[in-house]
Amino acid sequence: MAACIVCEGNIDIPEDTEEGEIIECPECGIELEVVSIDPIELAPAPKEEEDWGE
């Protein structure tokens, strides 16, 4: 379990979660990046950017 950094709601962190993975807070719906696994650290995920290279 981890606390959402926006609404402090509880967020379940599955066993196979990887660093850099994006998870959604079930309560406020914000997208968070799992910055580190041990210890669990969350940060707001970057804005969606669709523009891509070759």
Next chain:
Amino acid sequence: MAACIVCEGNIDIPEDTEEGEIIECPECGIELEVVSIDPIELAPAPKEEEDWGE
């Protein structure tokens, strides 16, 4: 032995001669290229070109 293609003088072809090697006719001094070894084939060697790449 091979015959010089210019003066028909005799040219000794050493055992370790390689294809592409340049040899000089001992009689008229012309530079000849050993175009092939078996059979021996001679041709005038290209003009010396000193200009080189990187």
Next chain:
Amino acid sequence: MLVIKVGGGEGINYDYICEDIAGIIKRGVKIVLVHGGSHEANVLSEKLGKPPRFVTSVSGYESRYTDRETLEIFAMVYSGKVNKFIVEKFQKLGINAVGLSGIDGRLLEGQKKSTLKIIEGGKKKVLRGDNTGKVEKVNIDLLMLLINNGYLPVISPLCSSYEGEAINVDGDRAAALLAVKLNADKLIILSNVPGLLKNVEDESSLIKHIDRSKVSEFMEFAKRRMKKKIMGTAEAVEGGVKEVIFADARIKNPVTNALNAKGTVIN
């Protein structure tokens, strides 16, 4: 003025392209050529023991993950090998081509996107260290300087971020922006398929015509790299380009064929 984008996929015949373009230029048509190089880049990456990693964006767009080492491979293949040997082909045909990448003279400039969201292994992830971005500005003066002095610009999609960093951008969308900014009459996109196909497995399922107002509806038919070609087309059409044609770069006279509507015509 024609803007022509030729892909770097397998099977593309650069001799056919350059011969055709040389003939068209000699008839007085002004041309700007943008090229890709993905197949060669993949080959070199494998040889150097750094197989290419393709990532897919949240909404399904695929691109090459471009860390610094990959950017060097990208520069070597796109701006080195492919660019200069296209210029060589034109020089042999008596066309005075000038090969440039987008970073030269900030010909193509745009926003670097170093943090992105991708789907990998079914998981949504943040991807950092990616040197890619979107082209937003064109140095038209430099292009016209060359064109008006009789040169054929041949452009590789290695571009400049606003901070002057080299970034990998999508060649099709760079070509679309060039077509808009140059007020080109047509944008021709040549690749190793006859055009947009209803069914990618069946080359006879060619979609012959698309109304310019309905381009995005055809996105469903576009798989993988074709998605960005459709995206580029939409941007070109919105920017005022009157006609975009997708045509086959594996056969003779590919540009002339495109001009004769052999392929997918969008107008």
Next chain:
Amino acid sequence: MLVIKVGGGEGINYDYICEDIAGIIKRGVKIVLVHGGSHEANVLSEKLGKPPRFVTSVSGYESRYTDRETLEIFAMVYSGKVNKFIVEKFQKLGINAVGLSGIDGRLLEGQKKSTLKIIEGGKKKVLRGDNTGKVEKVNIDLLMLLINNGYLPVISPLCSSYEGEAINVDGDRAAALLAVKLNADKLIILSNVPGLLKNVEDESSLIKHIDRSKVSEFMEFAKRRMKKKIMGTAEAVEGGVKEVIFADARIKNPVTNALNAKGTVIN
């Protein structure tokens, strides 16, 4: 006008060079930069399992045997990686550099020498299939077009034969010809040594000054690659360039140092 040639040897610091040049340009001096890339080309050749083959001419000049595959490596390294990342450094410093190879716009053109005489294993041999040559013509109009519009030309020595084929040419002699044709005030040759050394093993044996009429007498001190730098210098001086300076590209402000006579000055 300064023509600056920077080598591609190990230890050369491109950041020092670009920063120094950026400052000098901002003081209004016009510059053309020619660069090498031999170290990087050797590294890539080894990685691709095609180790470089250096051959020595009958009178002792050394160069890279450049078959078609080597020419591709040469294009990738010189015109791709090294050229574009020098342009990137300048763009980050606010200098609008344009990277070109000699084949672009036939900037540098010359005679291809596909058959040569070499010494190998003590034997005199004919060498074919070599894509090298000597630069004889410069497209001054293209250069001035760029310079007069505020661009810094950054040139890699992949040039065009008269038939439009890509050829490898010696960067130092290309720089010398550029200096002559541009009526440059000075030609500065930067490499990974302090200048021409009496004894290559002893960096303190720097030859500080050479009278322009006596350049060829100093050939005896030149080993391997330095021979062609002396040859280029002699050609520059004969062509009317007032001063040539050899200086060290491993230390800060290499160009400013050269302008302050820190190195070997030939005038």
